[in-house]
Amino acid sequence: MGSFSLSLSRQIRGGRPRLAIAILCLALLAFFLSGCGGCDNDCRGGSTKTFHSISFYDDYLDFITTLSAEENPAFDPTTLKTSPTGDWYEANKSASINADLNLSADVRLYPYANVVEIFREEQLLDINQTSASLGYPYILFSDMNLTNLIDIYVSSSEGWYPIADNAFVYFEGIFNGQGHKITNLWIKRPNTDYVGFFGHVEQGVTIRNLTIELDDSKGGIVGKEYTGGVAGYIYDTTLRNVHLIGDVNGSDYVGGIAGYNEASYIYNSSSKGDVNGSENVGGIFGTSVRTSIINSYSASDVNGSDYVGGIAGYVMSGSIENSYSIGNAGAETATAGGIVGMLSIETPGEHAVISKCYATGSVKAPDKVGGLVGDADSNTSVINGAALNYAIDGVTDTNRTVGHKEVSDVNLTNNFVSDAITDYGDSSDQGDNEFGWSKDAATLNYAGAAAANGSGGLGWSFGNGESAPWKWIGGYNYPVLYWQTGAP
Numbered sequence: 331m332g333s334f335s336l337s338l339s340r341q342i343r344g345g346r347p348r349l350a351i352a353i354l355c356l357a358l359l360a361f362f363l364s365g366c367g368g369c370d371n372d373c374r375g376g377s378t379k380t381f382h383s384i385s386f387y388d389d390y391l392d393f394i395t396t397l398s399a400e401e402n403p404a405f406d407p408t409t410l411k412t413s414p415t416g417d418w419y420e421a422n423k424s425a426s427i428n429a430d431l432n433l434s435a436d437v438r439l440y441p442y443a444n445v446v447e448i449f450r451e452e453q454l455l456d457i458n459q460t461s462a463s464l465g466y467p468y469i470l471f472s473d474m475n476l477t478n479l480i481d482i483y484v485s486s487s488e489g490w491y492p493i494a495d496n497a498f499v500y501f502e503g504i505f506n507g508q509g510h511k512i513t514n515l516w517i518k519r520p521n522t523d524y525v526g527f528f529g530h531v532e533q534g535v536t537i538r539n540l541t542i543e544l545d546d547s548k549g550g551i552v553g554k555e556y557t558g559g560v561a562g563y564i565y566d567t568t569l570r571n572v573h574l575i576g577d578v579n580g581s582d583y584v585g586g587i588a589g590y591n592e593a594s595y596i597y598n599s600s601s602k603g604d605v606n607g608s609e610n611v612g613g614i615f616g617t618s619v620r621t622s623i624i625n626s627y628s629a630s631d632v633n634g635s636d637y638v639g640g641i642a643g644y645v646m647s648g649s650i651e652n653s654y655s656i657g658n659a660g661a662e663t664a665t666a667g668g669i670v671g672m673l674s675i676e677t678p679g680e681h682a683v684i685s686k687c688y689a690t691g692s693v694k695a696p697d698k699v700g701g702l703v704g705d706a707d708s709n710t711s712v713i714n715g716a717a718l719n720y721a722i723d724g725v726t727d728t729n730r731t732v733g734h735k736e737v738s739d740v741n742l743t744n745n746f747v748s749d750a751i752t753d754y755g756d757s758s759d760q761g762d763n764e765f766g767w768s769k770d771a772a773t774l775n776y777a778g779a780a781a782a783n784g785s786g787g788l789g790w791s792f793g794n795g796e797s798a799p800w801k802w803i804g805g806y807n808y809p810v811l812y813w814q815t816g817a818p
Contacts, residue, residue: 451479458493467504477514489517492529502533507540516548525553528561535567544576553580558588569596577604585616592619602629612642623650625799629818631657639671647680652799654688661695667704674707688716699724700733711741714788721752
């Protein structure tokens with residue numbers, strides 16, 4: 331089509347406009363009669379359109395391939411069925427695609443033309459324009475510096491306007507940063523809830539391969555309730571390879587990555603900076619409900635009044651696995667932990683687990699202070715963990731593993747507790763590390779961490795992947811995660 335347009339423009343400039351216009355009219359007529367000119371890229375409507383080839387992205391917006399009837403005789407484009415909105419194709423409705431790509435039945439295929447590619451900062455503003463745009467899949471193709479965008483197009487006094495900024499509107503698309511960064515993000519809206527780059531995220535969203543760096547010279551992010559660096563509130567969302575650098579401040583439900591999250595998964599992600607709030611304040615999440623946090627870490631110093639944790643302030647059901655925190659955690663009133671402030675369940679019959687995690691920062695609060703967990707309720711477990719904190723400082727209910735147990739059946743199994751910890755509190759009533767062992771932090775070496783449970787080790791898996799996520803790097807005293815390229 332590009333060569334045809336060039337040829338036509340030359341004809342017009344050459345003095346034969348009537349012939350050119352006639353050719354143009356005939357070309358347009360043929361284009362529409364043929365169903366989008368053969369649809370070399372994409373046509374919505376599934377089996378009602380025909381085309382020669384189509385390029386597909388998967389659920390994560392990673393490019394899969396371009397299929398064509400010419401190159402793949404088994405590929406029959408007329409069998410494609412679209413979603414109700416026409417934005418993606420259902421692989422299970424096209425046997426020819428499944429056979430060609432070996433896809434599972436529940437995979438969504440996003441045609442290239444239905445994916446919004448973002449090359450310039452101004453395009454980010456389009457995400458927040460309509461309810462439809464909040465559901466599109468987006469891909470970053472370059473780093474985004476928001477300095478000029480915010481000052482000129484948004485607000486030089488209040489900063490970025492969160493995408494989907496209240497309880498009734500939410501982002502429900504897909505956002506793939508492709509390893510790019512969004513830098514110099516800042517928000518100053520201390521009386522506003524649902525504050526972050528995204529305010530409110532729901533409904534099967536995937537956010538991945540994205541780093542957001544805040545402009546701390548302008549205060550980083552300041553909000554009220556549900557405040558986070560990446561999102562204020564998330565539900566039914568998958569975060570993978572998402573990283574936040576900078577300071578986040580709010581009142582209740584405040585986290586480095588998200589203030590509140592429920593029914594979600596987070597993998598291979600991190601937060602660095604200061605996180606400050608009142609209740610439910612955490613380095614990654616302020617409150618985490620029925621969520622799995624896997625292979626992630628926080629290097630954030632976290633402070634609040636109650637329910638403060640290095641990774642999450644309050645966990646209700648769900649799990650944190652193969653993760654760590656190296657920041658300090660402090661609560662002015664009570665309940666602070668190196669990993670989690672309060673560990674509980676949402677409804678009877680559920681369980682909450684902290685497994686194969688470690689913390690190195692100091693933890694301080696007047697009451698309910700623990701190296702890994704400040705307070706734990708029924709049906710909760712802390713297993714194969716390592717409390718390597720510099721100091722644990724409390725007045726009552728202070729311990730190196732779990733500060734306080736609401737019930738006696740809290741499961742503490744095979745936890746490493748460093749006898750080098752400076753413990754300023756009264757730990758006589760809790761029993762430090764049931765079924766655990768206490769040694770100097772220097773003995774947490776490769777052999778000790780990797781040794782099988784019950785044989786003087788923690789059973790952590792060392793390797794180079796999600797199933798064996800730990801590794802050692804030179805010059806750093808603690809294990810890191812396989813996806814890290816250096817010390818945190």
